[in-house]
């Protein structure tokens with residue numbers, strides 16, 4: 001399993017620039033301070049509480065900032081959070097954290113931290129992070145898929161992260177992988193998210209991810225392969241990266257099932273050399289991805 005190095009990251013900005021990085025999910029909240037070379041200097045996290053999520057996050061942020069080296073405080077804040085995001089207002093509406101529907105995340109974080117804040121979807125943040133100092137450095141055409149609380153992708157074509165009309169390109173979790181299949185949080189049937197997201201799998205098995213039966217692990221790989229085959233035919237990438245809590249928990253059996261299914265589903269000759277690479281377990285991955293969001297600013301946030 002390839003694990004990207006966090007060394008040697010491109011440092012186009014000031015060497016001493018530091019980023020406050022925040023990774024939000026339905027199961028955990030993480031924050032850290034990341035250096036200009038992608039090194040995670042401080043990190044902390046808590047389980048996402050059922051109530052009072054915002055006060056919990058504010059305490060976490062203050063703890064991280066207090067632990068950061070005082071001589072060079074962060075100058076920008078990047079956030080990876082489940083979508084959809086409304087970039088005009090800086091709000092987000094994660095389906096799995098109902099208390100945050102329409103929450104003005106960007107404005108509230110700017111008020112708490114005093115920093116410019118950029119928010120981004122998990123897959124898009126992953127793509128930015130991997131392009132900055134991970135497995136996609138110097139790769140012009142890449143799809144980065146985050147398989148965690150939600151399934152989400154960042155799509156880079158010709159070296160540019162695709163945005164779309166509302167900046168929500170890459171919600172691969174809502175590609176249909178099973179006609180008349182399981183109902184999705186979006187209301188449609190057969191979406192990838194209903195088979196491969198951590199929450200869907202845990203509610204299906206009534207077990208933690210680490211104790212998922214092999215048949216469900218293999219089904220997850222099959223469904224991921226179907227979505228990757230469809231997306232690859234459309235986008236023509238040279239590399240597909242798969243990261244997140246689900247591949248980290250499932251490991252090799254997931255990717256073996258994925259590769260078997262891909263052989264059947266992806267028959268276009270020009271896609272024969274496509275690399276699908278797991279990057280589960282990369283140290284600091286989600287926080288580096290969030291820092292990359294701050295670094296990539298100006299994003300289409302306003």
Ligand SMILES: [Zn+2]
Nearest residue numbers: 174184186191
């Ligand atoms: Zn859906």
